[in-house]
Amino acid sequence: MIRIENLHKRFGDVRAVDGVSFTAADGAVTGLLGPNGAGKTTTLRMLYTLMRPDEGRILIEGVDAVTDPEGARFHLGVLPDQSGLYPRLTAREHIHYFGELQGITGADLAHRTEYLLKMLDMAAIADRRVAGFSHGERTKTALARAIVHNPKNVLLDEPTNGLDVMSTRAVREIIRRLKGEGHAVLFSSHVMQEVSALCDTIVVIARGQIVGAGSPDDLRRQTGHENLEDAFVSLSGLGTDGSTDPHSAQGEAGAAS
């Protein structure tokens, strides 16, 4: 379970995240939806403790991530914005490396690795060096190492970005499975279909602020748009009339994403 309250982060004069609050519940998929530069990545970076908020509170399994980042990281599995791999290591070695850093060893680690390789359909590439991997294979490897320790909370920053159909399906499959196992899954996306297909709760973020939150049905009701995409456009102030855009002078926020 993740709870954030009134989160702020600014870069110079730009308010990248400006008072964001929401909750990602266990056994549910929460989608952080917003256009490019809305502050999704910055919000997630603060959540996974590598960025310090200027203001606000982050609780991960009740652990304050600002005052005890290391303690919070115990409960997190993260697929960051940049998920670079080590070209000279194999997929299996990547999973082992992170597993061992999490304190998993021996038979437990071997077991868990086999499970992940099977679940992500990676058996054929498990012992190949990642240097020649396709984008999909790289994402799977990064995902596997991120959840090797079976973390209670899983954060995924645009996990399906640039993936082909089959890889996208595999990632969605994982997200559903994690949800089914009772994990709290929070992922960001700028793709409407993705979010609507997977999420129990959608948090719409634009220019560093939450502009709408709730189930897909809630959002439809809120905006009066039957089509979820229209609802999204209306909420994020991307509409052409400009009437729903209170921050037009502020420009694109979220310089870091």
Added chain:
Amino acid sequence: MNSRSLAQVMVVVRKELVDWSRDRRSIMTVLISSLLAPAIIGFMFSSLASRQRQVEDITVPVVGAAHAPALIEWLQQQPGITITDGPSDPEEAVRTRREDVVVIITDDFARDFAASKPAQIRLVSDSSSQNTRPKVQRVRALFQRYGSEIGSLRLIARGISPVVSVPVQVEDVEVSSAQQRAATILGFIPLFVMLAAFTGAMGIATDSTAGERERGSIEALLVNPAPRSAIAGGKWLAGTATAMLSVVITSALLFALFQYIPLQDLGIRFQLGPAQLLGTMVCVLPICPLIVAIQMYVATFAKSFKEAQSYLSFLMMAQMVPGMMASMNAFPAKAWMYFVPWLGQQTLLTDVLGNKVIHPGVFVVVAVVNIALAIVAVRATAGLFVREKIIFGR
């Protein structure tokens, strides 16, 4: 640091070493730089030895030997001298470097000699040629000796003590001897060993810092619940291991090389035996952690491998300055120098190789100073791993 963090340190060490061992570029760097030192020193010594031999056994081409049979006979009695017939065009032969030196005995030699007038001998040489200078000097000295012997005999024949004609006696003290040159070459050894430490460290120091940033893998790594000090520490220890490996290989190769160099033939009482090898290790290995730590700290500021390498090449030059100065004997060794990194290793190594007796405490203090400074640098690097500009700045 608790046992959990310690285990994490070891996990990072193992991963970095495995990664490094598969990096052909790093391995080649270590191998080439390890071979460089023995190759260069071996080459320098063999050229020195051949030059020395050239001076010892020389062949002197003489034109007009028939004009001075007594002189030729005297020359042939001198050790290491062989007289041959000179070329038809001596000046051309020397200019084209076919001959190093040619002696011409003039037609009037016999007449002038008999009349006790200065009899002329021409020495054709090229003073711009460094290599032949010792040989030319040797030949000139031969004639001077012959001249003074004959002069003395003439004075005695006239009832005068030859000593009278020597109002001033000059004694040459040659400092630029073969020994001296050999010592200069030996002075490069510490430099090469330090260089080996530097190049051995570079692979992991750059790959695990700037490399992580360039690949974008640092974010995922730092999300793990491991203290920054454990991650930086693991990378540091792995880098230290490769730096030390490089030093050991280089020293061992130098050791092997010196078993084959005939130093005695050069009149040098230098040895690189097991004792010196051990001394070299004890002296240089403790600085490896510091070299790695500083390289890591600097490389962490770089966004890419290339950027890191250009930073480190400046660092290398800066590190080499005290070594260069010490090997050129620009300043005499003072006590405080032992405790300054790099300078200390250089001074200490010179002592070790020069068979000076060194108090074991000096080694201990030098090691403690270097390792303490290294820990400071590693902590500073761990501090950088917290900075958002470093983690996210690409």
